[in-house]
Amino acid sequence: MPVRRKDVVLGIGDDCAILEVAEGKQLAVSTDTLIEGTHFPRQTSARNIGYKSLAVNLSDLAAMGAEPAWVSLALTLPEENPVWLKEFSEGFSELANSYQLQLIGGDTTRGPLSITIQIFGFVNKTRTLRRDAAQPGDLIYLSGTLGDAGLGLDLLLNQSQQTEQQFLIERLNRPQPRITTGKELVKISQCAIDVSDGLSADLGHICEQSNCGAEIKLADLPLSKELKAFYGADINWNNILSSGDDYELCFTIRPEYQDQIKIIEDKLNVKLSCIGKITPGAGIKYIDKDNRPVQIADKGYDHFNK
Amino acid sequence: MPVRRKDVVLGIGDDCAILEVAEGKQLAVSTDTLIEGTHFPRQTSARNIGYKSLAVNLSDLAAMGAEPAWVSLALTLPEENPVWLKEFSEGFSELANSYQLQLIGGDTTRGPLSITIQIFGFVNKTRTLRRDAAQPGDLIYLSGTLGDAGLGLDLLLNQSQQTEQQFLIERLNRPQPRITTGKELVKISQCAIDVSDGLSADLGHICEQSNCGAEIKLADLPLSKELKAFYGADINWNNILSSGDDYELCFTIRPEYQDQIKIIEDKLNVKLSCIGKITPGAGIKYIDKDNRPVQIADKGYDHFNK
Numbered sequence: 106m107p108v109r110r111k112d113v114v115l116g117i118g119d120d121c122a123i124l125e126v127a128e129g130k131q132l133a134v135s136t137d138t139l140i141e142g143t144h145f146p147r148q149t150s151a152r153n154i155g156y157k158s159l160a161v162n163l164s165d166l167a168a169m170g171a172e173p174a175w176v177s178l179a180l181t182l183p184e185e186n187p188v189w190l191k192e193f194s195e196g197f198s199e200l201a202n203s204y205q206l207q208l209i210g211g212d213t214t215r216g217p218l219s220i221t222i223q224i225f226g227f228v229n230k231t232r233t234l235r236r237d238a239a240q241p242g243d244l245i246y247l248s249g250t251l252g253d254a255g256l257g258l259d260l261l262l263n264q265s266q267q268t269e270q271q272f273l274i275e276r277l278n279r280p281q282p283r284i285t286t287g288k289e290l291v292k293i294s295q296c297a298i299d300v301s302d303g304l305s306a307d308l309g310h311i312c313e314q315s316n317c318g319a320e321i322k323l324a325d326l327p328l329s330k331e332l333k334a335f336y337g338a339d340i341n342w343n344n345i346l347s348s349g350d351d352y353e354l355c356f357t358i359r360p361e362y363q364d365q366i367k368i369i370e371d372k373l374n375v376k377l378s379c380i381g382k383i384t385p386g387a388g389i390k391y392i393d394k395d396n397r398p399v400q401i402a403d404k405g406y407d408h409f410n411k
Numbered sequence: 412m413p414v415r416r417k418d419v420v421l422g423i424g425d426d427c428a429i430l431e432v433a434e435g436k437q438l439a440v441s442t443d444t445l446i447e448g449t450h451f452p453r454q455t456s457a458r459n460i461g462y463k464s465l466a467v468n469l470s471d472l473a474a475m476g477a478e479p480a481w482v483s484l485a486l487t488l489p490e491e492n493p494v495w496l497k498e499f500s501e502g503f504s505e506l507a508n509s510y511q512l513q514l515i516g517g518d519t520t521r522g523p524l525s526i527t528i529q530i531f532g533f534v535n536k537t538r539t540l541r542r543d544a545a546q547p548g549d550l551i552y553l554s555g556t557l558g559d560a561g562l563g564l565d566l567l568l569n570q571s572q573q574t575e576q577q578f579l580i581e582r583l584n585r586p587q588p589r590i591t592t593g594k595e596l597v598k599i600s601q602c603a604i605d606v607s608d609g610l611s612a613d614l615g616h617i618c619e620q621s622n623c624g625a626e627i628k629l630a631d632l633p634l635s636k637e638l639k640a641f642y643g644a645d646i647n648w649n650n651i652l653s654s655g656d657d658y659e660l661c662f663t664i665r666p667e668y669q670d671q672i673k674i675i676e677d678k679l680n681v682k683l684s685c686i687g688k689i690t691p692g693a694g695i696k697y698i699d700k701d702n703r704p705v706q707i708a709d710k711g712y713d714h715f716n717k
Contacts, residue, residue: 120474121439133427168426216446221527
């Protein structure tokens, strides 16, 4: 059943949707385009494309601590393909329904496959997670595990994945937007970003916009057992730090809120790992378990055009 | 100078924009994608693409009677091209600035040229122009003139335009969104649509959604002198009724509001022509000046893939 919300005064079918924002709430809005061959490999199933294109947009709401509300979809398709469209819609709706997200508009055009989604959520006026609100002394946390999706993509493109690596492919194709985590975090944090382009790049945005630096202890980065099993003793930190698509939240808190982390972890059954701290200055410094600096080539994540 | 609005709490640069909707206002939202080769010919200048992609979205706000506020832009470009981008931005900004429209986000991706714009405006709670609000007995009006953009496209594609036909090309490339007209119309009308796919198709939407029919007197359709000069005695009604891209407003009023039309025309210097009336039943009937039925082939507007 499609979601029907009371705050949608007029939905699909007119020149515009008409929407109601409750008093005391502000609107959080984000747009992301996904292009075949750039943001997902050509062999990705329609269902996974539908799921993922919405998931990456929901992740932007999560990174603001917002409550999802509405979504619009602009879909460009090379040809009429009812089977593809049905599967795309199922993947999309599965996720939309689970967040009570109503489709309020969109556009379908003919052309090379691309999906532009605009997502809308609500935040309370004083409680948002911004990129420019980190302060020296803050602890840096990361939800979930890092590097799985990037490794999953490598395996997929090399067609070398084994059954036990299916988890990594799932992390690539079906990221879990951290909506409930974001909504809890607004109580203890003012600063977050979602890791879409790699921790190195995304934490870099926080540092730039907050005018500060960061120190990350590599040994504290949360890694999945599947990723560790793949790398064995020879962990490729460069890949892990520059690989995107994990859609985990990187956030900062004042140290006095540290004991709240365990409460959120237990409440939401999510892993939140302290990976370092915000420092004065600029740039990200990586250190080993003995606090010695480690050089990491600064490489952005170009999705799968690596 | 880029527009800076007070209701934009957080603009470009974070995971989401954060926006404020004033009390008593509702949000009007619309999305349109423009694909090169479908929505504009390949020879269209970057400046005109920037202008037009925003204009067609503004036209959706006009058709709701909304006040423009914010816009987001998802741009897919085949290659880095600073000159193209500069000109596109100039065309876009020219129109954005004239409506105090602030760019609040977007996404740039690599791929075949396409532009998806999402536009946001405000409406007062009780005053919107919907497609489903026409009633038998309503008079049907049209702003401006009809068929110019479609004819301009034909001339452009046949490379046969002459100096005196430049007006028709301008109508294609630089449509004037009827924002101020829409804002006045909410005082006397409850029903409007913008003519993007041709009067026949778009008035058809009003009829379907309002469960009514329409009777249009061809002799009362407002035509530009340039269009009339082109056709001479042999007016191609089929082309005029099925050609889109004019972005004029088609709206209905109760007959008792008829004397308000002149006031709006004078105030805004816009031509508003009565072209027929809403009838019980279904479908659109075309009549000549002696009220005899005229058969018009029902042909949708497929932009320039005609």
